[in-house]
Each structure stands twice: as C-alpha cells, then as structure tokens.
Amino acid sequence: MTETWGNRPFRVGVIGAGSVAALHLDAAADLPEVEVAAVCDVRLSAAEQLAARFGARAYADHTAMFAAGGLDGVLITAPHSLHAPITVDAAAAGLHVLVEKPMATTLEDGQRMIDACATHGVQLAVGHVLHFLPSVREAWRILRSGSLGRPVVITERRTARYERGSRPDWFFDPVLAGGGILMNVGTHSIDKAQWLGGAAATSVHGYVWNQPGVEVETESVGLLELANGVRVVLSVTGTGLPFHDETEVVCEHGALRLSRRDGLWTYRGDEAVQVVTPEQDDIVAAFREQLADFVASCRDGRAPAVDAAYGQSVVATALALYASAERADSARIPGLNAEVAA
Incomplete structure (x- = not known):
C-alpha cells in the first residue's frame, strides 16, 4: 500500500541546485509517497534547469519559496554555513528539514537549528547518507x-x-x-x-x-x-x-x-x-532509503535514523x-x- 501524507504525497522543496540536490530529487522521483514541488538556488537558471526535470517551481530566494506554500518539508543542500539560517527559516514556516552534512559549521549554529525545530514542532534529520x-x-x-x-x-x-x-x-x-x-x-x-x-x-x-x-x-x-x-x-x-x-x-x-x-x-x-x-x-538506493526514512519520521512522529544530536x-x-x-x-x-x- 502506498504511503501518503494524508491523502497526498509528501511535498518537498530543495535548496541548492547542485549535484547532491539532483541525487536527492532523483531519490524523490523513485518514491510514490513523495512529490518534488520546488527548487531554489541563488542562481535562478540552475534552479529552473533542475526544477524542469520534475515539473517543479523554481525560486532564487528560499523565503519566497516558503511563503508560496505547498510544501511539507525541505532538503537543504546549500553551502555549509547557510544550513543554520535556512533551517531556522524553514522551521518558522512549519517545514520539516533534512539538511546535508555537515549539519552546521559551528556548534552554536547547530544548537540554533535544534532549538528552532523543537520550538516549531518539526523534524530535523541530518544527511549522513552512509x-x-x-x-x-x-x-x-x-x-x-x-x-x-x-x-x-x-x-x-x-x-x-x-x-x-x-x-x-x-x-x-x-x-x-x-x-x-x-x-x-x-x-x-x-x-x-x-x-x-x-x-x-x-x-x-x-x-x-x-x-x-x-x-x-x-x-x-x-x-x-x-x-x-x-x-x-x-x-x-x-x-x-x-x-x-x-x-x-x-x-x-x-x-x-x-x-x-x-x-x-x-x-x-x-x-x-x-x-x-x-x-x-548503490548510492542512488542509499539516497532513496534516506529520504524514505525522513518522510516516515515526519509522518509517524518518530526520530529519524540520523538525528540532529548525532549530526552535532x-x-x-x-x-x-x-x-x-x-x-x-x-x-x-x-x-x-x-x-x-x-
């Protein structure tokens, strides 16, 4: 039986449109319970190119992507030091977060991420895909x-x-x-x-x-x-x-x-x-299993396989x-x- 977010797929957006983002979205395309809804990159042309592969919307600003709605969670593949501010913004928008490793570049930023997600009641998983x-x-x-x-x-x-x-x-x-x-x-x-x-x-x-x-x-x-x-x-x-x-x-x-x-x-x-x-x-299968675990943790309210404390x-x-x-x-x-x- 296909697992869905309520009666529909779990809608994800990705921030950062590089090669790792493509791996995440290829994994999403293999999961019937997930829909790729949006792609964001400060290089709008890169976001548009990746978004076109999945019929998704493209943005150059993650706050605009969040404000547009239509998302349940985000995959953050932006430069490392940007993980914290983007995660804080995502949590404030009520979005679950799967952030690429390293989780942050300082322990203070990592704690900000943990606190923001706890305050807003959203999941925070870390992409240690190994x-x-x-x-x-x-x-x-x-x-x-x-x-x-x-x-x-x-x-x-x-x-x-x-x-x-x-x-x-x-x-x-x-x-x-x-x-x-x-x-x-x-x-x-x-x-x-x-x-x-x-x-x-x-x-x-x-x-x-x-x-x-x-x-x-x-x-x-x-x-x-x-x-x-x-x-x-x-x-x-x-x-x-x-x-x-x-x-x-x-x-x-x-x-x-x-x-x-x-x-x-x-x-x-x-x-x-x-x-x-x-x-x-199979690294492709690994990304697919990682995303499936993240979505299941959001649906079931359980901890993800790799949580933020471990990422820290x-x-x-x-x-x-x-x-x-x-x-x-x-x-x-x-x-x-x-x-x-x-």
Missing part, C-alpha cells in the same frame, strides 16, 4: 552481532580531488564551507568511524595542511578516541592520489574491511569472505580536530548527549 549504503549497513550489522568480538581499532582512509576547479568555488571559501577537506569529506569518515565503532568521539589529536594558494585545508590526519575506548586512525587527503575509500575494523576475534572498490570482507584466522560486492553498493557530534569532532591542529595538542570534545544513530 548509514543507508548497503555495504556500510551490513558492516554495522556484523559488528553489532558480536560475531567478530568487540571493535578495538578502526583505520579510515579516504582521498578526494581538492584543488580549485575540482568542485564549486564556495568549497574553497573558509566562511561559506567552514573548512576544507576535513569539514566536507572528513565528516563522512568521522561519521563512519563513530557509527561502526559504536560511540561518539571524546578526544582527538589532529593535523591539517593546505596546498599553497588554497585557503582551506586539503589534507587532514587524526587520532580519535571514542567514548567506548575504540581508537580510530583517520586520513583524508586531496593531493593527487588515486581514489581510495577504505575502512578497516580490527576486532577481538577477527576483522572487516570496507572498500568502495572491493566491497565488504570479513576475516577470521585464514578465512576471508566477501559479504557485499561493489556492484551491490560529527561537527564537534571535526571542530576539535581543527582546534587540536591549531595548538599542536590533543583536544577534548564537549559532551553533547549524542547517541550513535541506529
């Missing part, structure tokens, strides 16, 4: 089953192109982006380590470096300690290396390796088993890595009462 990727979900299930024993050490390594021209210019503006490769790509890695490790980070020791002429960092490494004692080694680099996205989790009785190139493998003694093949790892914990870890790098010493992370999302 929670819906088949290989990552299966890795989480295996680790929670206890079949490999307790996780002890996690190694998380990721590369991405991070020179000018590789992505929109705002990613290289430290105010709009809130940082460089750590805040943008590294928050994926922090999220994955925390979720698979079963706890939020409590302390870090970090280092960042930027290529000459680039205002934001293009390299980041860090050591993280999670609240349950699991140690994490984190490396995110943007300088010319081949694509690499791999996580290794060493446990008491075995290990697993999660790779975008090779899929998911488990190891026990001399036995190596491929659990998920790369072909089964990822931002807090990234900010602590920056602070550690600046003073060349370890940094503690303030307690945020965040539970690792299920």
Whole structure:
C-alpha cells in the first residue's frame, strides 16, 4: 500500500541546485509517497534547469519559496554555513528539514537549528547518507552481532580531488564551507568511524595542511578516541592520489574491511569472505532509503535514523580536530548527549 501524507504525497522543496540536490530529487522521483514541488538556488537558471526535470517551481530566494506554500518539508543542500539560517527559516514556516552534512559549521549554529525545530514542532534529520549504503549497513550489522568480538581499532582512509576547479568555488571559501577537506569529506569518515565503532568521539589529536594558494585545508590526519575506548586512525587527503575509500575494523576475534572498490570482507584466522560486492553498493538506493526514512519520521512522529544530536557530534569532532591542529595538542570534545544513530 502506498504511503501518503494524508491523502497526498509528501511535498518537498530543495535548496541548492547542485549535484547532491539532483541525487536527492532523483531519490524523490523513485518514491510514490513523495512529490518534488520546488527548487531554489541563488542562481535562478540552475534552479529552473533542475526544477524542469520534475515539473517543479523554481525560486532564487528560499523565503519566497516558503511563503508560496505547498510544501511539507525541505532538503537543504546549500553551502555549509547557510544550513543554520535556512533551517531556522524553514522551521518558522512549519517545514520539516533534512539538511546535508555537515549539519552546521559551528556548534552554536547547530544548537540554533535544534532549538528552532523543537520550538516549531518539526523534524530535523541530518544527511549522513552512509548509514543507508548497503555495504556500510551490513558492516554495522556484523559488528553489532558480536560475531567478530568487540571493535578495538578502526583505520579510515579516504582521498578526494581538492584543488580549485575540482568542485564549486564556495568549497574553497573558509566562511561559506567552514573548512576544507576535513569539514566536507572528513565528516563522512568521522561519521563512519563513530557509527561502526559504536560511540561518539571524546578526544582527538589532529593535523591539517593546505596546498599553497588554497585557503582551506586539503589534507587532514587524526587520532580519535571514542567514548567506548575504540581508537580510530583517520586520513583524508586531496593531493593527487588515486581514489581510495577504505575502512578497516580490527576486532577481538577477527576483522572487516570496507572498500568502495572491493566491497565488504570479513576475516577470521585464514578465512576471508566477501559479504557485499561493489556492484551491490548503490548510492542512488542509499539516497532513496534516506529520504524514505525522513518522510516516515515526519509522518509517524518518530526520530529519524540520523538525528540532529548525532549530526552535532560529527561537527564537534571535526571542530576539535581543527582546534587540536591549531595548538599542536590533543583536544577534548564537549559532551553533547549524542547517541550513535541506529
């Protein structure tokens, strides 16, 4: 039976008309319980082009889009530092919010978002889409089953192109982006380590470096300690290396390796088993499942799979890595009462 918002689909608008917005809207088009109603971007031509694919209205100002009505929720894919003011405006308009990661660029902005959505009685979900990727979900299930024993050490390594021209210019503006490769790509890695490790980070020791002429960092490494004692080694680099996205989790009785190139493998003694093949790892399906969870949380009044408190914990870890790098010493992370999302 098709789930609807009352007797009609849940109507969404998206703010930001880039490549990530297109993934969200392609996911929406695959869900009969969702209707793409509006697209907003300060570049009106970009909004019009994306909106035309879905028969949606186009706007250059999100407040005008909200004032026009006809929406139940919004997907925010704007530059990172704009997440907070747009979320506050959306909540005041009575709209549920799914905001892309990182949730915010400061903890103060994140709290403003949480407070606004609580005040107006709307949902606030954070788009850590890896929670819906088949290989990552299966890795989480295996680790929670206890079949490999307790996780002890996690190694998380990721590369991405991070020179000018590789992505929109705002990613290289430290105010709009809130940082460089750590805040943008590294928050994926922090999220994955925390979720698979079963706890939020409590302390870090970090280092960042930027290529000459680039205002934001293009390299980041860090050591993280999670609240349950699991140690994490984190490396995110943007300088010319081949694509690499791999996580290794060493446990008491075995290990697993999660790779975008090779899929998911488990190891026990001399036995190596491929659990998920790369072909089964579907990012489009992950965006679809994420949106379906968001809509269901709005309909049922339950918490989304990735809530705002958890989103804050990822931002807090990234900010602590920056602070550690600046003073060349370890940094503690303030307690945020965040539970690792299920």
